[in-house]
Amino acid sequence: MLLSVGALTLLMTVLLSFYRGSDYTQQAIVQTKLGITAVSLATSVIEDASGQAFDQNTVTAADTALSQLTAANKLGFETGESYPDSINDFDDYNNLTYSVSDTMGGTFTVKCSVCYVSATAPDVALSTQSWHKKLTVTVTAPQMRDTVKANYIFSYWYFR
Amino acid sequence: MGNITLIDIVGSYIIAALLFIIMLKMDGNLSYANFTAINDLTVQTNIVTAARIIEEDFRKIGYCEVPNNFPDPSKGIVAASQHSITFITDIPDATHPYGDGILDTISYTVGTAAALTQTKNPNDFVLYRKVSSPSSSKTTNFSIGLTRFDFTFYDAQEDSLSFPITVPSAIYEMRLTMLLQSPFAYDTTYSYSYWRQMRLASRNLKAR
Numbered sequence: 001m002l003l004s005v006g007a008l009t010l011l012m013t014v015l016l017s018f019y020r021g022s023d024y025t026q027q028a029i030v031q032t033k034l035g036i037t038a039v040s041l042a043t044s045v046i047e048d049a050s051g052q053a054f055d056q057n058t059v060t061a062a063d064t065a066l067s068q069l070t071a072a073n074k075l076g077f078e079t080g081e082s083y084p085d086s087i088n089d090f091d092d093y094n095n096l097t098y099s100v101s102d103t104m105g106g107t108f109t110v111k112c113s114v115c116y117v118s119a120t121a122p123d124v125a126l127s128t129q130s131w132h133k134k135l136t137v138t139v140t141a142p143q144m145r146d147t148v149k150a151n152y153i154f155s156y157w158y159f160r
Numbered sequence: 161m162g163n164i165t166l167i168d169i170v171g172s173y174i175i176a177a178l179l180f181i182i183m184l185k186m187d188g189n190l191s192y193a194n195f196t197a198i199n200d201l202t203v204q205t206n207i208v209t210a211a212r213i214i215e216e217d218f219r220k221i222g223y224c225e226v227p228n229n230f231p232d233p234s235k236g237i238v239a240a241s242q243h244s245i246t247f248i249t250d251i252p253d254a255t256h257p258y259g260d261g262i263l264d265t266i267s268y269t270v271g272t273a274a275a276l277t278q279t280k281n282p283n284d285f286v287l288y289r290k291v292s293s294p295s296s297s298k299t300t301n302f303s304i305g306l307t308r309f310d311f312t313f314y315d316a317q318e319d320s321l322s323f324p325i326t327v328p329s330a331i332y333e334m335r336l337t338m339l340l341q342s343p344f345a346y347d348t349t350y351s352y353s354y355w356r357q358m359r360l361a362s363r364n365l366k367a368r
Contacts, residue, residue, distance in 0.1 A: 034353070
């Protein structure tokens with residue numbers, strides 16, 4: 001009897017270990033599945049943003065001086081603009097946050113921020129205007145353990 | 161003494177039966193876990209590979225190494241429907257990493273689910289990628305468990321275009337939705353992976 005109970009205990013230990021391992025595998029699969037969708041959402045935002053004008057002041061005209069660009073502390077929607085209908089320039093994505101419900105399950109939160117950067121130090125946000133704007137998109141979901149983060153630098157080169 | 165021995169024997173039988181049931185259940189779960197893990201991994205690898213190829217191609221819609229050979233990128237899309245697209249681009253090769261300046265045409269089309277009989281999944285179909293150059297034509301078949309390959313096209317005002325699309329040059333942006341399922345199911349459950357992406361059709365058209 002004691003031997004049987006001992007065997008049962010041993011088996012339970014093995015079972016617990018097995019199910020823990022199986023659970024980790026399933027979680028990893030679900031996380032990568034969510035990650036794939038999150039990457040597609042982040043890329044979508046970048047694609048959308050890269051099709052916009054560089055600045056509100058370059059929508060219909062060309063800028064030739066940095067002072068003509070939107071001030072660094074004014075990046076974002078101009079008065080009367082809203083997402084998604086009236087986005088018309090790259091920095092409209094600054095401080096933009098919205099949720100996307102995936103039809104296959106999961107609700108993702110997309111957060112964007114835009115800042116000026118220099119060509120030589122693209123990781124440092126500038127407090128003054130430059131010809132380069134950096135968009136950072138972060139995608140999260142309650143089920144996701146990690147955050148998907150994507151960066152894109154848009155340079156104003158066309159008219160210079 | 162006799163009663164205790166009897167209890168020991170009966171108890172051992174009960175525990176043995178329990179062990180047997182647990183082992184059977186564990187074996188079933190192990191099979192399920194292994195099957196779905198491998199299927200999921202395969203599906204995810206396939207969708208990432210497909211997305212990478214498609215992204216690479218779509219990024220260059222309307223591109224030509226010699227701009228004068230294709231001056232209007234807005235005419236890059238030749239034909240478009242809900243499940244197919246044909247566009248003009250300039251494909252690089254070993255000697256011309258940025259393209260040879262000669263226009264090529266790429267078509268993405270899908271087959272029917274009934275035509276794909278090699279897999280058990282009744283919903284999947286083949287994705288065809290046809291590259292046509294002036295001198296050659298090559299079609300690649302992707303049998304990767306694709307069960308959904310849907311386009312939505314938008315004009316420059318971000319209004320969706322209705323099908324059939326008679327003026328492909330009106331397309332400014334498009335959304336591609338892909339759903340892949342595993343070719344085989346565990347019971348009736350297929351592993352799946354999902355990809356939905358917005359993409360600019362003509363990057364040079366509005367970027368400034």
